[in-house]
Amino acid sequence: MAFTPMMKQYLQIKQNYQDAILFFRLGDFYEMFFDDALTASRELEITLTGREAGEAGRVPMCGVPYHAAGTYISRLTAKGFKVAVCDQIEEAGSGRGIVRREVTRVVTPGTVLEGLEDKRHNFLLAVAGADKEFGLAAADVTTGLLLATQLTGEKAAAMLLDEVARLEPAEVLLAGGNNGDKLAAAVQSRLRTAITTCDAAVFLPDGAGRMLDKHFGPAWAQRFGLHNRPLAVRAAGGLLAYLNRTQKNDLRQFGRIQVYSAGQYMMLDTAARRNLELTASLRDGSRWGTLLWVLDHTLTAMGGRLLKTWIERPLLVAAEINERLDAVAELAGDVFLRDALRRALNGVHDMERLAARVVYGTANARDLLALKGSLAALPAIKSLLAGGRAALFKRMCDEMDEMTDLYRLLQTALNEDPPVSVREGGLIRDGYHSEVDSLRMASRDGKKWLAGLEAAEKERTGIRSLKVGFNKVFGYYLEVTRANLELVPADYIRKQTLANVERFITPELKKLEETILGAEDRLVQLEYRLFTEIREQVAGQVRRIQRTAGAVACVDALYSLAEAAVKGNYVRPQVDDCDRLVVREGRHPVIEQVLARGEFVPNDVRLDDRERLIILTGPNMAGKSTYMRQVALLVLMAQAGSFIPAAQAQIGVVDRIFTRVGASDDLAAGQSTFMVEMSECQTIVSSATRRSLVIMDEVGRGTSTYDGISIARALVEYLVCRVGAKTLFSTHYHELTDLDCLPGVRNYTVKVQEQGEEVVFLRRVLPGRADRSYGIQVARLAGLPAGIVERAREILLALECRRESAENTAVVLETPDAARDGGVRDVPVTAGAVLTELASLNALDITPLEALNFIVRWHEMLTRGDENAVRECRADF
Ligand SMILES: Nc1ncnc2c1ncn2[C@@H]1O[C@H](COP(=O)(O)OP(=O)(O)OP(=O)(O)O)[C@@H](O)[C@H]1O
Ligand SMILES: [Mg+2]
Structure with missing residues (x-):
């Protein structure tokens, strides 16, 4: 099959880039052909057309304008595609046949330069x-x-x-x-x-x-x-x-x-990072509602990226942590310093990414100006740091290079308001380069110059009628009338003789002509060349820019932590190598933000060599999970160098935080809910050390009660006796609370108050144990239909009775016919029913005689099992 020469070239190049979509430069467009065109038109929602390809006839084609290619490329890479960019590497028409083309870059999801989120790395x-x-x-x-x-x-x-x-x-x-x-x-x-x-x-x-x-x-x-x-x-x-x-x-x-x-660094496995919602929420993976969301007040993209890294990778060495804390403390305590720093940092652009674009040769004049603006902010930042006490400030100050040479270069070389394109001129500042100046003048002031020359020549020759003219054949000339010919000086070169006039040129005039004609063209080219030279000069300094950018990022991250500390009313934790974790009036950094001010109830925690493992019981919705995550987050924040939401805290560095929280399926990885739970437990018991912090939230609930209790109990025993890690273990298996016979195990409970039918959540974590879970009350709060709630209550009471007396309850556990029909009101006579009524009776509102009546009736019901008696009894209520 014979293809057109261009199509042959295309196919030849495409051969080497089978796994990429080939962007083939044709004039002002990048075109795609064949399957690439089908894919791209679908993914980018651009019109599919066709092109004659020779004997093969029309083949599918689609295209994007070259100046907008970046956006399209990043859209494709975001979807996981690779794009090979094929450019013309010689001027069109400069050689014989078709222009030479080559792939100049392959853009892959990991190497794309555009369309990325500012505050995260693209690795x-x-x-x-x-x-x-x-x-x-x-x-x-x-x-x-x-x-x-x-x-x-x-x-x-x-x-x-x-x-x-x-x-x-x-x-x-x-x-x-x-x-x-x-x-x-x-x-x-x-x-x-x-x-x-x-x-x-x-x-x-x-x-x-x-x-x-x-x-x-x-x-x-x-x-x-x-x-x-x-x-x-x-x-x-x-x-x-x-x-x-x-x-x-x-x-x-x-x-x-x-x-x-x-x-x-502190090791955090995937489960811990996910469960603690450090940088992505469990709900939808967004930033909202994460620790980063609370702490990120960074003003630069670089600072944002670094802060994210700090949170994902807390430190282990107390001295390093305290170095950060010193700096945060100084900033948090000095509103003027913070304010000045904010103003200075606000002027800093993403120097790291700018530098990379400079190196890549994709930076335009606006990018270089952004770099210049950033350099301009450095002296202020440096002097603020130099005035600070914290060691980290001093270090960052030393790392920062003001790069006055670069600043001066950019300041003198670049126009204030350059266009986006670097091929249209308007980049170079007046006075930077004499040729640019004269070219610019030439195109701007050409006419004026000619008038000046004309006047000067008149003066020199004394020919009053001498004038400058222009035609396409000779360009500019000096015209002298026949009458004045004897006044023409020797250096005039005759070009043309007409009836009444003769036309001359001079070297000076020709030079002027050269300057004027094509000045525009040459200006654009010269400006481009100078610009790329400047860019190259900047690229040569990339190391200095990066180092400085790194220091700015660090200062910005510290600023952000200080800002969060002030906004959130945090305190500086005492971080050292002791084996203690004591927090007074700690709060959950994220939940407290979501709740109305003052609504979050602070809680203490103490884990030391006497109290090693806390068994936390308490009703549903009481705040167990919140409390445990809160403890983990406070430790993590402290080791990242942040202040924490608490009244006071001493935190001995932990080597690792483990979490086993909530049920999550990982069906894609071929694991069931319970399997995930157990493999996370496996990781914990096999990797945790005495210096670790372990959070286990209701382990064992994903299986049958007895299996669950047994596993939970065995885990607690193992953790406290063999591992010795500081552990928080929440459970609804109240049986576990008798494990406090083991050394180091303490019972804590989240308190609630009962008010009749209602439970009031106090959110206070105090020593002690819960004996009930109030699951049914919570189910009612959640709006489960009254019928179901009632029925659940009956079943529960019956179950509890059975536990006590092991008899008389078989009836209730059999599903009643009525329930199968959808109604649960008419239940058979049961001990449960009696208890339900007893529970809903307002004992203070009835007389002793009425009470006695009830007792008699209930006695009868229980001994006779009489359904009607129950009904009568209800009617009395
Ligand atoms: N200290 C607190 N102050 C104020 N509100 C809180 C506090 N702790 C928890 N809450 C609120 O209570 C809700 C439920 O808390 P949490 O999920 O921790 O309960 P839980 O005891 O783990 O319940 P379950 O046993 O059902 O898992 C939270 O979403 C939060 O809004
Ligand atoms: Mg919970």
């Missing part, structure tokens, strides 16, 4: 290794952040998946093959992300090492602390190889690898 992740040995590298091409770590040991696979879930990569890169497939399935069962498999060779030690040599130069292993982390090296090498292949760019924004180890 491309690479995983090397298998089984008990993994290397992991994560890159954010938009900021230049490059992380690597290595996970080994029995739990390596689980830790890897936790890290993947924490980083929430847009794309995961794996070596193909069996192991890769298994890993891909495991990752995909946990989060929605694009998986790219690539040649296993890039992850091999040799290839990876060479890649790092090439990118970072020699001695990278020592510089980044990678010498004894071969798997991290393999992951990082594979990652860079992929970036090289897709970005076709020098990737200068990745100046270093930040190597970290699992033991450096």
Whole structure:
């Protein structure tokens, strides 16, 4: 089949990018053909057309304007597609045949530059290794952040998946093959992300090492602390190889690898991060109602991203935590400092992403101006920090480079109000470059210059009628009438003789002409060239920009925590290495925000070497789950360096927070509700240490009562006797409260008050145990039909009776006929019915005689089992 030459070129290029949608530049459009066109028109909702492709006839086509391509590309990558961008790499018409085209960049979900959320990273992740040995590298091409770590040991696979879930990569890169497939399935069962498999060779030690040599130069292993982390090296090498292949760019924004180890931060597994709703709500995954939502008052995107990382990765070293707390304390205590900092930070743009765009060569003049504006804010921030006492301020102040040289360059070189496009001129400021100035003058003031020249020549020659003219053939000329010819000076060059006049040119006039004609064109080109030179100069300083941006981010995150502390009326926790967790009048940071002011009831907690494990009982809706999450959140906040909502707190650093909270299905991962519950418990008992904090909310409720009680009891015994972790254990199995015979186990309960039928929730957590769950009252509160509630009450009373007397209740447990018919009012005579009535009797409102009557009647009912007696009895009420 013969295709047109252009279509042949298309197909040839497409061959190498089978897994991507090819954006093929044709004039002012990027066009897509064949299946790509079908996919793109569907996904982007753009019109599908067709194009003659030669003998093949019309083939499907659709296209997007080149200047809007970025948005379309990011829409496609957001849906998990890859886009290969194929550009014309020579001017149209400059050669013979069709223009040369090449793929200049492959945009994948993990390498897209546009359309991203400001305050979160967009990671491309690479995983090397298998089984008990993994290397992991994560890159954010938009900021230049490059992380690597290595996970080994029995739990390596689980830790890897936790890290993947924490980083929430847009794309995961794996070596193909069996192991890769298994890993891909495991990752995909946990989060929605694009998986790219690539040649296993890039992850091999040799290839990876060479890649790092090439990118970072020699001695990278020592510089980044990678010498004894071969798997991290393999992951990082594979990652860079992929970036090289897709970005076709020098990737200068990745100046270093930040190597970290699992033991450096508080470990939070996926369950804990989810359950505590740190950055995404359980309900819909949004930010609203999360800890981050409460704490995020950052003013810059960089600060926002860093704060998110702090919350997801609390610290373990008390000194480091206190360093943050010192800074937060200083800011929280100084409204003027905070205010000045807010004003300064407000002027800072996303320097990290700007720098990356500069390196990529996609930054326009407005981006550079945004960078300039950010640089302008630095001196103020630095001087505020220099005046501060906190050590962290001093450090960040040292990290910050005002970059006055860059600022001056941008200030002198760039126009104040440049257009979006860098190919239309209007970028360079007057006075920066003499040629730009004269070109600009030429196009603006050309006429004036000619008039000036004309006047000067008149003066010089004394020819009063001399004038400057223009025609298409000769361009500008000086015209002299025949009468004045003898006055023409020697340097005039004759060009044309007409009847009455002669036309001349001079070198000066020709120079002027050159300047005027095409000045506009040349100006645009020169401005573009100068702009790219300036951009290149800025790109050369990317390291300085990133370092400074990092420091600004840190200051912004501290500012945010201080702001949250002031707004929320938080206190500074005392954080140290003691084995105690004592909080006075703690509050749940999120729930207290959602409730009306002052409505949240504060509670204490104490866990130390005497009180190790709290069994928390209390009615439904009393606030058990809230209390337990609150304790976990307060610890986490403190270790992230935040103040906490409490009156006072001492928090001994915990190594890990475990949560087993609520029932969640993970059907996709092939686990039932109860199975999930049990495997989470397995993780806890096998990984928790004495320094951990364990939250277990109603463990065992997903199975039959007796199984549940038995499992719960065995877990408590194990946790307190073998693990020794600080534990909060809530349950409705009131039988468990007798476990307080074990050393370290204490009973606490969330108090309620009974008022007749009603329960009043006091929300106070106090020593003691609950004996009832008031589940039926809560069911009634929830609006369950009265019939059902009544019936439940009867069944409950009967069950309780049975427990007491083990007789006389068989009748009630049989489903009554009436109930099957939908009505539950007419129940058979039962002990339960009598008790129900007794319960609903207002004892203070009846006379002793009436009371006696009731007793007699009930006695009769119970001994006779007489239905009618019950009815009579009811009628009396
Ligand atoms: N200390 C408190 N102050 C004010 N309101 C609270 C407090 N604690 C909890 N609440 C409110 O009570 C509601 C129920 O709390 P929670 O879910 O913790 O109860 P629970 O005891 O775990 O109930 P269940 O046994 O049904 O799981 C919360 O959604 C919250 O609105
Ligand atoms: Mg609960």
